[in-house]
Amino acid sequence: MIKFEHTIFALPFAFISAMAAAQGLPALRTIVWILVAMVGARTSAMTFNRLVDEPIDAENPRTNARALPAGRVSRFGAGLMLGLAILLFGFAAGMLGPLPWKLAPLALAVILGYSLCKRFTSWSHVWLGLALAGAPLGAWIAVSGHVAAPAWSLSLGVLAWTAGFDILYALQDEAFDRAKGLHSIPAWLGVQPALWISRGFHLVALSAWAAFNFQMQAHLLPWLAWGAIVVILSREQWVIRDGNLDHIDHAFFTLNSLVGPILFAGFLLEWILSLRVD
Numbered sequence: 075m076i077k078f079e080h081t082i083f084a085l086p087f088a089f090i091s092a093m094a095a096a097q098g099l100p101a102l103r104t105i106v107w108i109l110v111a112m113v114g115a116r117t118s119a120m121t122f123n124r125l126v127d128e129p130i131d132a133e134n135p136r137t138n139a140r141a142l143p144a145g146r147v148s149r150f151g152a153g154l155m156l157g158l159a160i161l162l163f164g165f166a167a168g169m170l171g172p173l174p175w176k177l178a179p180l181a182l183a184v185i186l187g188y189s190l191c192k193r194f195t196s197w198s199h200v201w202l203g204l205a206l207a208g209a210p211l212g213a214w215i216a217v218s219g220h221v222a223a224p225a226w227s228l229s230l231g232v233l234a235w236t237a238g239f240d241i242l243y244a245l246q247d248e249a250f251d252r253a254k255g256l257h258s259i260p261a262w263l264g265v266q267p268a269l270w271i272s273r274g275f276h277l278v279a280l281s282a283w284a285a286f287n288f289q290m291q292a293h294l295l296p297w298l299a300w301g302a303i304v305v306i307l308s309r310e311q312w313v314i315r316d317g318n319l320d321h322i323d324h325a326f327f328t329l330n331s332l333v334g335p336i337l338f339a340g341f342l343l344e345w346i347l348s349l350r351v352d
Contacts, residue, residue, distance in 0.1 A: 075141035075152065076120045084209040085112050086334030087232050090341050091210035094224055094290055095217035098345055107169045108213050114163030119185040119205065121156040125149065126189045134250050170216040177215070181208050192251070196262040199240040203233035203275075224289040231282035235307075235333065238275030241268050242314050243326050265317035276307045283337065292344065299340025303333050 088108055092100045099105075124131070124142050132143035141147040160182065167178035185205040191198030207229040214225035244251070244258040245268065251261035260268040280303065287296050310329045313321040 075124055075147050076117060082331055083236075083334060084116070084206045084232065085109070086338035087206075087228060088112055088209040088213040090334075090338050091213040091225055091228055092217050093341055093345060094228070094286075095214045095222070098349075100217050104170065104217060107166045108216055111163055111166035111170065111174075111212070111216075112209060114159050114161075114166055115181065115185055115209075118156055118159035118163055118182070119188065121152055121159060122186045123189040125152050125156065130254065130256070133254070134247065136246055136250075167212075170212075171219065173219055174212060174216050177212070181212065184208060192256045192258060194257065196257040196259055198257060199237040199244065199259060200233070202240050203236035206236045207233040224286050227282050227286040227289060231279045231286065233279075234275045234282060235279035235330075238272045238279065238307075239310065239326055239330050241272040241275070242310070243322070244268075245314070245317060246319055246322060269311075269314065269317065273311055276311065280304060280307065290341075292341070295344045295347070296337070296340040299337045302336050306330075306332055306336075 089105070092104065092108055096104075100108075124140065127137075128142045128149070131137040131140050138144070142149065142152060163182070164175075164178050167181075168175040184201075185208065188198065188201045188205050191201045195201075210228045210232060211221060211225055214221055241259045245260050245265060247256075247258070248260040248265065248268075250256075251258050259271055263271070280300070283300055283303070287300055290296070306329050310325045313325050
């Protein structure tokens, strides 16, 4: 019902943030609990999404084969998974410190609230971006106990990047959403305006990550990673440039799955090399 590998969209940014806050490699205990919190958050968000969207998914030809509408998973089983995932997330947040524990209900409200957004606002893509942007913010807080300027830049980049690719993904349901009274940028404005808004979000993302590099006084490798992401997002926008959805899986899944790991690799390798120099 949930593709665990899609956690890779946000997880690398949590680890980048943790390394940046620690100015190196955080304690192993912290890394483990960040990972557990991310799995709990992702599982709870996606399970809740599948539960509340089951009637909609059943009517949509693109989604009616999903596990819940197809009957392969029961609502009771999904509800049990949701409860366990929320408990897992809350426990991990508590293990990361008093402030993550206090902020856990707010984080849950954001990540679960996204699933309701398309019922009342066309800017649900931004809410999804906010949900994923919580990963680097939460990781920074878990390591340092507060939020600093680089964390805001990194998180803004995640928010804008996510909103940009989610708009592209929503192109698939433009006609369906409009017919059912659901909200999205493509259903509201049409294909070409949605494409331009997506491009704008991706420019904001690249600018925010450039600011993060400057704030962290990054050297060659993080900037090479940033340059690779410029190429990836340009490619993503290019293959969907005329609204042709033949390459949507390539644009949404394949290309976006590279963004976080590449930026993470740039910072991890720089940190490893700096240790050797020291």
